Amino acid sequence: MRRLIGHLDADCFYVSCERVRQSSLRGKAVGVLGNQGACVIAKSYEMKAAGVKTGVPIWEAVDLCPNGIFIKRDFRWYEVLSRMMFEIMQSVSPQVEYYSIDEFFFDCSMLTQVFRTDLEECAHLLQERIMKEVGVPVSLGISRTKLLAKLASDAEKPFGYKVLLSDDQIREYLAKQPVEELWGIGRQNTKKLHQYGIRTCLQLAESPPKLIRKLLTIVGERILHEINGCSVLPIITERAMHKNVARGGSIGGASRDPKKVYAWLVRNIERLIEALDTYSYVCGKISFILSFARERFRGGREGPSWFQAKTTLPQQTASSKILLPAFEMLLYQARLDRPVTHMHLIASDLAMNGREQLPLFPFQGEGSATAREAFWNSGGSLDHDALKKIINTKFGRFALRNAETLQLKEMYHDSAHSYDICDIYGKSCF
Amino acid sequence: MCQGVSIDWREFLDWHIERYRLAWRSLTRMEQAEREYLFLYKQHPRELPVWCDGELIIAEWGAKNRATRLPSSGWCPQEVLESGVWGEWRPLLGEIPAMYAYDGNVWFQVPKGIRAVVLCDQKNGKHVYVLTQPSTHYYEVMTRQDRMPVFIGEQI
Numbered sequence: 275m276r277r278l279i280g281h282l283d284a285d286c287f288y289v290s291c292e293r294v295r296q297s298s299l300r301g302k303a304v305g306v307l308g309n310q311g312a313c314v315i316a317k318s319y320e321m322k323a324a325g326v327k328t329g330v331p332i333w334e335a336v337d338l339c340p341n342g343i344f345i346k347r348d349f350r351w352y353e354v355l356s357r358m359m360f361e362i363m364q365s366v367s368p369q370v371e372y373y374s375i376d377e378f379f380f381d382c383s384m385l386t387q388v389f390r391t392d393l394e395e396c397a398h399l400l401q402e403r404i405m406k407e408v409g410v411p412v413s414l415g416i417s418r419t420k421l422l423a424k425l426a427s428d429a430e431k432p433f434g435y436k437v438l439l440s441d442d443q444i445r446e447y448l449a450k451q452p453v454e455e456l457w458g459i460g461r462q463n464t465k466k467l468h469q470y471g472i473r474t475c476l477q478l479a480e481s482p483p484k485l486i487r488k489l490l491t492i493v494g495e496r497i498l499h500e501i502n503g504c505s506v507l508p509i510i511t512e513r514a515m516h517k518n519v520a521r522g523g524s525i526g527g528a529s530r531d532p533k534k535v536y537a538w539l540v541r542n543i544e545r546l547i548e549a550l551d552t553y554s555y556v557c558g559k560i561s562f563i564l565s566f567a568r569e570r571f572r573g574g575r576e577g578p579s580w581f582q583a584k585t586t587l588p589q590q591t592a593s594s595k596i597l598l599p600a601f602e603m604l605l606y607q608a609r610l611d612r613p614v615t616h617m618h619l620i621a622s623d624l625a626m627n628g629r630e631q632l633p634l635f636p637f638q639g640e641g642s643a644t645a646r647e648a649f650w651n652s653g654g655s656l657d658h659d660a661l662k663k664i665i666n667t668k669f670g671r672f673a674l675r676n677a678e679t680l681q682l683k684e685m686y687h688d689s690a691h692s693y694d695i696c697d698i699y700g701k702s703c704f
Numbered sequence: 705m706c707q708g709v710s711i712d713w714r715e716f717l718d719w720h721i722e723r724y725r726l727a728w729r730s731l732t733r734m735e736q737a738e739r740e741y742l743f744l745y746k747q748h749p750r751e752l753p754v755w756c757d758g759e760l761i762i763a764e765w766g767a768k769n770r771a772t773r774l775p776s777s778g779w780c781p782q783e784v785l786e787s788g789v790w791g792e793w794r795p796l797l798g799e800i801p802a803m804y805a806y807d808g809n810v811w812f813q814v815p816k817g818i819r820a821v822v823l824c825d826q827k828n829g830k831h832v833y834v835l836t837q838p839s840t841h842y843y844e845v846m847t848r849q850d851r852m853p854v855f856i857g858e859q860i
């Protein structure tokens with residue numbers, strides 16, 4: 275028997291989570307705002323109908339939807355409900371991929387045994403169960419491959435389900451779906467496909483593999499196999515090793531104050547080190563990106579809106595003793611002549627901690643020889659990163675942090691800042 | 705500063721609706737949505753519901769009539785209250801059971817309610833003032849206002 279794959283996707287997940295704890299929000303246009311209160315990061319279908327798109331500034335959203343209600347995001351709560359959904363999925367399937375906070379791929383082979391009915395009814399019963407136990411509406415797609423399952427669940431939103439099994443069913447369905455609806459086909463790829471007259475998923479499925487490989491590389495070829503019902507993308511139950519780990523984002527309002535920018539650098543380094551530690555990684559290379567507010571120079575020329583620099587570390591590490599001075603050096607290369615809006619720190623050349631290439635000449639930073647020696651000989655036990663971890667595990671995240679971040683007291687007063695989407699671990703998407 | 709609040713219909717008994725003539729304040733944002741009662745500063749009569757001394761009353765928002773000699777605006781800065789300037793009016797603390805609040809053209813969800821100050825005039829008429837504090841960064845970006853209400857429990 276052919277293996278079937280399901281894709282479960284929560285409908286307007288953040289808003290649905292808010293509606294679980296505040297039922298009066300049901301039936302109303304609701305927008306969830308990012309941490310700075312400036313942008314809509316999620317919206318209800320009612321707000322979408324008013325023309326509000328994800329990512330728009332709040333003032334635009336208010337113009338389009340004056341009666342809409344705006345809520346501050348709460349990733350801790352969203353994670354609670356996401357884990358509840360994950361548990362339910364694990365109870366009905368032997369293999370579940372926690373793809374993102376609101377999306378799961380799963381093996382459907384046990385579904386008919388669990389619910390003791392046919393697949394269509396199983397999909398409906400699973401929807402009902404999640405609605406009853408978690409309170410979040412979900413859409414479901416079941417088919418032969420991950421891509422077909424995702425296409426089906428996306429197209430049936432909201433609170434719909436679709437089972438695509440036979441060749442005829444799949445072909446009929448693909449003929450109705452525009453090619454840009456496919457997972458992995460972005461704007462540029464859509465343009466390329468349109469140039470060759472490929473507008474529907476069925477036209478793509480019937481295209482010569484050579485052409486698709488030429489247009490969309492090997493990724494496109496995988497898509498082609500998947501939409502033709504040949505499964506090449508496995509369900510990932512354990513996350514593969516990252517290529518990069520990144521932390522950063524908005525710095526809470528444009529600023530050219532060097533102290534504030536430096537404070538954000540230190541905070542982001544602390545977050546990056548925490549992430550590396552959680553995954554048990556060390557990194558050998560780092561990149562640093564600053565985005566600037568657009569400002570016209572005299573004479574009408576517009577300068578670049580970003581600064582990027584990278585460096586190779588003296589050894590693979592996850593220690594602030596090496597990462598902090600290395601990132602400082604990259605920051606000093608940037609000219610803060612325009613207000614900074616965003617900052618991103620990226621760690622690459624990753625290895626599992628303890629399996630990294632040892633350096634021939636270990637890094638020797640500033641400080642007395644005795645202290646350095648003690649640090650290296652202690653195997654990290656004297657490292658203040660380790661001490662910080664022990665204290666923060668006991669007293670809460672960021673309870674002990676670098677004093678340079680005192681500049682950001684406004685942000686630390688707001689507990690919502692201490693938990694972000696990237697702090698939800700175990701997802702396979704990033 | 706907070707320009708209005710919306711109250712869940714469950715907060716009021718039929719008795720409140722009749723006594724304070726609240727029916728006209730009833731609002732349904734969308735067809736499927738639940739009913740709310742709207743209280744905006746620009747509306748007349750200018751009123752706010754407030755829990756004070758264990759009962760939910762609808763009181764005048766600020767004091768329009770100068771003869772009362774009470775502050776005419778509808779807001780009380782927390783710093784001013786703490787400095788004791790309002791002491792002569794013997795302020796009582798109250799709670800506005802707001803579900804949503806309106807400021808800077810934005811409707812936003814209120815976690816548990818808003819703190820208020822209730823003053824009595826010479827005729828024992830009650831007047832309610834929204835307690836305010838400096839805006840957090842989030843609030844300031846969201847509403848573009850430099851003062852925000854003092855929320856009960858979690859701040860936004």
